[in-house]
Amino acid sequence: MHSQLISKRLRNTSLSAVPPPQSSNEYQVHFAEIAAHILYRSPLPSQSDTPVYVINAAAFPDIRHVDYDALLPYVLARLPDENQLIDGKGFEVIFFAGGEERNSKSTKKGRPGYGRLLQTYHVLSRTMRKRLQKLYVVHEKRGIRVMIETFSTVVSPKFRKKIVHVSTLSALALYVPIEDLLIPPSTYSYDRRLAQGIHVPYATGRRAFGTDFPLPTSSAGSPRLPRVLRETTSFILTDHNVRSEGLFRVNARAVDVGVLREAYDRGQKFIIWREGESVLTFSHWKEGHGNVMVEELSSAEGFGVNTAASLIKLWYAELREPIFPQTAYAYVERICGSLGSFDSISTILDLIAEFSEWSPISKTSRQILTMHLLPLLSLVAENQDWNQMNAHNLAVCIAPALLRGPDALEDTQMIGMVSQILEYAVKNWKSQLSVICGMNQHKFEETLRVPEAASDQEDPLDATSTPLMHDTQQTAGIVLIDNEGSDDDEEEEEDRPPLPPRLILATSEPNTDGGNAPRRKPAPSLQAPPRYSTIISAGPDDLDHLPLYSLTVNERLIASSESEQYPATGSPTRTDTIVPRKPLPNLASRS
Numbered sequence: 305m306h307s308q309l310i311s312k313r314l315r316n317t318s319l320s321a322v323p324p325p326q327s328s329n330e331y332q333v334h335f336a337e338i339a340a341h342i343l344y345r346s347p348l349p350s351q352s353d354t355p356v357y358v359i360n361a362a363a364f365p366d367i368r369h370v371d372y373d374a375l376l377p378y379v380l381a382r383l384p385d386e387n388q389l390i391d392g393k394g395f396e397v398i399f400f401a402g403g404e405e406r407n408s409k410s411t412k413k414g415r416p417g418y419g420r421l422l423q424t425y426h427v428l429s430r431t432m433r434k435r436l437q438k439l440y441v442v443h444e445k446r447g448i449r450v451m452i453e454t455f456s457t458v459v460s461p462k463f464r465k466k467i468v469h470v471s472t473l474s475a476l477a478l479y480v481p482i483e484d485l486l487i488p489p490s491t492y493s494y495d496r497r498l499a500q501g502i503h504v505p506y507a508t509g510r511r512a513f514g515t516d517f518p519l520p521t522s523s524a525g526s527p528r529l530p531r532v533l534r535e536t537t538s539f540i541l542t543d544h545n546v547r548s549e550g551l552f553r554v555n556a557r558a559v560d561v562g563v564l565r566e567a568y569d570r571g572q573k574f575i576i577w578r579e580g581e582s583v584l585t586f587s588h589w590k591e592g593h594g595n596v597m598v599e600e601l602s603s604a605e606g607f608g609v610n611t612a613a614s615l616i617k618l619w620y621a622e623l624r625e626p627i628f629p630q631t632a633y634a635y636v637e638r639i640c641g642s643l644g645s646f647d648s649i650s651t652i653l654d655l656i657a658e659f660s661e662w663s664p665i666s667k668t669s670r671q672i673l674t675m676h677l678l679p680l681l682s683l684v685a686e687n688q689d690w691n692q693m694n695a696h697n698l699a700v701c702i703a704p705a706l707l708r709g710p711d712a713l714e715d716t717q718m719i720g721m722v723s724q725i726l727e728y729a730v731k732n733w734k735s736q737l738s739v740i741c742g743m744n745q746h747k748f749e750e751t752l753r754v755p756e757a758a759s760d761q762e763d764p765l766d767a768t769s770t771p772l773m774h775d776t777q778q779t780a781g782i783v784l785i786d787n788e789g790s791d792d793d794e795e796e797e798e799d800r801p802p803l804p805p806r807l808i809l810a811t812s813e814p815n816t817d818g819g820n821a822p823r824r825k826p827a828p829s830l831q832a833p834p835r836y837s838t839i840i841s842a843g844p845d846d847l848d849h850l851p852l853y854s855l856t857v858n859e860r861l862i863a864s865s866e867s868e869q870y871p872a873t874g875s876p877t878r879t880d881t882i883v884p885r886k887p888l889p890n891l892a893s894r895s
Contacts, residue, residue, distance in 0.1 A: 321376075321377055321380045321381070321427045321428065321429070322377055322381065323335075323336075323377040323378045323381050332374070332378070335374060335375050335378040336378050337603065338363070338365055338370070338375060338378070339375065339378035339379040339381070339382060340382070340600055340602075340603035341360065341363035341603050341605075342359060342360060342363045342364060342379055343357060343358070343359050343360075343379050343382045343383070344357070344358055344360075344382070344486070344600060344603065344604070345357050345358075345382070345599070346358055346398075346484070346485050346486050347484075347486060347573075347574055347596045347597065347598055347599070348484040348485075348573070348590060348593065348596055349593075350396050350480060351480070351481065352393065352437070353393065354392070354393050354394050354395055354396055354437055355384065355392075355395045355396070356395070356396050356397075356398060356480075356485070357382075357383060357395060357396070357397050357398070358397075358398050358400065358485070358486065358487075358488075359397060359398070359399045359400065360400050360488050360490065360491070360605075361399070361400055361401045361402065362400070362402075362488065362490035362491070362494075363488075363490075372420060376423075376424060376427065380424075380427065380428070383395070383432065384432075384435075386429060386431045386432070389431050389432060389435040390431065392435075393437075394435040394436065394437045395435060395436065395437065396436075396437050396438045396439075396440070396480075397436065397438070397439050397440070398440045398442065398476075398480070398485070399439065399440065399441045399442065400442050400443055400487075400488070400490075400491045400494075401441055401442060401443050401444045401445065402442070402443030402444070402445060402491075402494045402495075425460070425463075433460075433463070436463075436466060437466065438466055438468060439466050439467045439468070440468045440470060440476060440479065440480065441467060441468070441469050441470070442470050442471075442472075442473065442476050442491075443471070443472070443491070443494055443495065443498070444469060444471075449469065452467060471498065472495055472498050472499045472502075473487070473491070473492075473495045473499075473502045474499060474501075474502050474503045474504070477502070477503070477504040477505070478505075481507075482502075482504065482572075483504065483507055483570055483571050483572050483573055484573055484574075484590075485574075486574045486576070486598060486604070487572075488604075488605040489560065489563070489576075489605050489606065489607055490605060492559075492560075492563040492567075493559055493560070493563070496559050496562070496563065501562075501566055502566055502570065504570055507570050507571055507765075509569060509570075509765045509766060510569055510765070510766040511530075511531075511568060511569050511570075511571055511762075511763040511764065511765055511766065512530050512531065512532040512565075512568040512569055512619065512763055513532075513565055513568070513569055513618070513619060513622045514622045514623070514624055515624065515763075515766045516624060516766060517668075517766075518530065518623055518624070518668060518672065519668060519671055519672065519675070520760075520763050520764060522755065522757070522760050523755075523757040523759055523760055527671055527675070528751065528755065528760060529675060529676055529751050529752070530619075530763050531568065531761070531762060531763050532568040532615065532619060532763075533616065533619060533676055534751070534752050534754075535575070535577070535584075535586055536577075536612040536613075536615050536616050537612075537616070537676065537680055537752055538584065538752045539577040539579075539582075539584045539609065539612050540609060540612050540613060540616075540680070540684070541680070541683060541752075542582050542584065543582075544579070544580065544581070544582050545579050545582055545609040545612075546683065546684060546687050546691065547687050547690035547691050548579070548609050548610070548691055549690070549691050549692050550610075550691065550692065550693070551609065551610075551613055551684055551691045551693050552613045552616075552617065552684070552693060552698055552701045552702065553693060553697065553701050554610045554613075555610070555614055556608065556610045556611035556613070556614040556615075557611070560607055560611045561611060561614050561615055561618060564607065564611065564615055565615070565618060568763075571762055571763075571765075573588040573590075573596075573762075574588070574598055575607070576598065576601070576604045576605060576606035576607070577606050577607055577608075577609075577612060578604070578605070578606025578607070578608070579606075579608050579609040583601045583602070583604070583606060585597070585598050585601060585604075585606075586754055587754065588761060588762070589758040589761055616680075617701075617702065617705045618705075620677070620702070620705040620706060621704075621705040621708070625666060625668070625669065626669075626706060626707050626708040626709075627665060627669045627672065627673065627706040627707065628665060628669075628706050628707040628718070628722055629664075629665065629666075629707075629709070630709035630710065630711075630714070631664055632664035632665050633709070633714065633718050635655070635664040636655075636664075636718065636721050636722060636725065637718075637721055639651050639655065639725070640721045640724055640725065643724060643725070643728050648728065649732065649736055649737070652725070652728065652729055652732070652737065653737070653740060653741075655725070656670055656673045656674060656678070656729060656737075656741075657670065657674070657740065657741055658670050658671055658674060658741065673729075674741045674742075674743050675743060675748075675751060676751075677702070678729055678730060678733045678737070678738075678743075679733065679738065679743060679745070679748040681695070681698045681699075681702065681726075681730045681733075682730055682733040682734050682738075683745075684698060685698060685730055685731075686734075695727045695730040695731045696723075696727050698726075698727075698730060699723040699724070699726040699727035699730065700723050702723075702726060703719050703720075703722045703723035703726055704719055706722055706726075707719070707722055
């Protein structure tokens with residue numbers, strides 16, 4: 305009865321689901337911007353081809369500073385209207401209930417209460433409530449779970465069947481393809497508190513970091529940059545970002561770098577990069593939808609420029625084969641002393657040029673240097689008046705990621721020499737080396753564009769990411785042989801020499817198995833009973849003649865040697881004869 309009165313009173317409230325028109329003076333732009341952060345539409349639909357809307361609880365403003373009654377119409381206006389719902393199939397909502405703003409340093413914000421949720425439900429039209437297919441609640445806290453269960457039980461039991469509770473993004477991936485969602489960075493950060501990583505059964509693997517082929521082959525047959533380098537480099541080279549002070553020197557949050565590493569390996573389609581007013585994202589092609597873009601970039605959360613620079617350094621550090629392997633250390637040490645002479649350019653070309661025949665580093669490493677690293681560092685060094693990162697500073701920050709040998713002490717000694725070579729190459733890249741290597745600035749910009757072919761927009765999943773070990777790398781270890789071997793194994797087994805005959809010990813027992821069973825020596829008899837065992841069977845009249853303690857080791861050996869011999873046939877007989885000891889002398893009689 306009480307719940308019915310509350311529902312009747314809420315239905316009679318003056319709340320509206322329609323905000324004022326934008327041309328009206330009552331329209332609040334501030335509320336519209338907040339609503340765009342709270343609720344937005346994901347670029348790609350669900351597997352049932354219904355639109356997916358995301359609610360980000362981290363974007364909820366403090367209830368003590370914002371009037372939620374005035375904000376609610378602006379939030380609900382972002383959902384599909386009744387005309388769209390009548391003609392369409394419905395919609396799904398994913399509610400990321402956990403997390404706070406990533407850069408927020410204020411105190412804990414006040415959240416909406418139970419009554420606010422009931423008001424929101426009753427403000428929705430009947431068509432909108434019926435067309436809601438699923439409501440996924442992710443990262444829910446205990447209070448939110450109690451709120452939703454109370455709401456769905458008291459107000460609408462039918463609505464309860466549409467709610468799916470999941471604790472992490474890995475659990476959400478069992479219901480929806482999360483690589484198609486636009487997930488805010490605050491949700492990634494909160495999920496990392498609950499789980500060490502995001503596991504997607506159908507997409508987890510290596511696409512960008514530590515792959516066998518760091519430069520994927522394009523549809524035209526030529527090597528191309530992987531997606532992670534293409535997007536991060538394009539974001540860094542924007543006008544304002546390339547002038548950020550301490551670029552490649554200031555480290556990003558380790559959580560953000562780890563999250564993005566998983567995202568690119570998972571094939572996350574939509575990743576937003578944001579630094580101040582500079583926002584960047586890329587379109588992705590999907591069958592049946594074409595090239596899909598994020599529509600509202602102004603209100604989307606994103607990762608910063610220092611995160612992009614740290615991700616590039618991580619990509620170089622996790623290369624399967626480092627740029628400068630240990631076999632190249634002697635060559636690097638030899639040419640470091642000749643830098644600055646008249647033939648230094650030819651010396652560097654012999655090391656980094658793709659056409660070099662004497663370089664100690666691999667061809668793939670030389671392609672990476674000339675296609676990406678040296679052009680990027682050269683453009684960053686041109687803005688050293690703003691970012692305070694000249695060729696020397698950049699070389700010092702990047703060099704540790706370019707070598708990784710078995711001896712850490714030797715790597716530390718080689719970092720200085722590698723940084724000298726890198727500094728010299730960056731200084732002379734634009735003037736001489738870029739022309740000879742065939743990678744001028746215009747061609748470098750073309751490599752950073754989104755490929756036209758749909759197959760080149762995403763990196764292929766590494767074929768060797770699932771097995772635990774490569775067959776070519778297993779040079780030693782335990783080899784397991786199948787029980788059901790081939791005919792060749794049987795032929796090899798027949799060629800083996802026979803085993804030597806088994807040694808048969810002589811025994812006095814008769815052989816009852818036809819001479820096939822081996823004869824064994826019988827066990828010796830026990831001449832002395834265990835300790836204290838005679839007291840159990842002795843009578844009260846014999847107590848004066850009982851031994852006070854059992855035989856010692858020497859006495860047992862003597863008794864065993866003086867025992868009767870075994871008969872020629874048959875098993876030995878056990879004797880229960882107890883050898884009594886002499887009583888102790890009476891000391892009282894001597895006195």
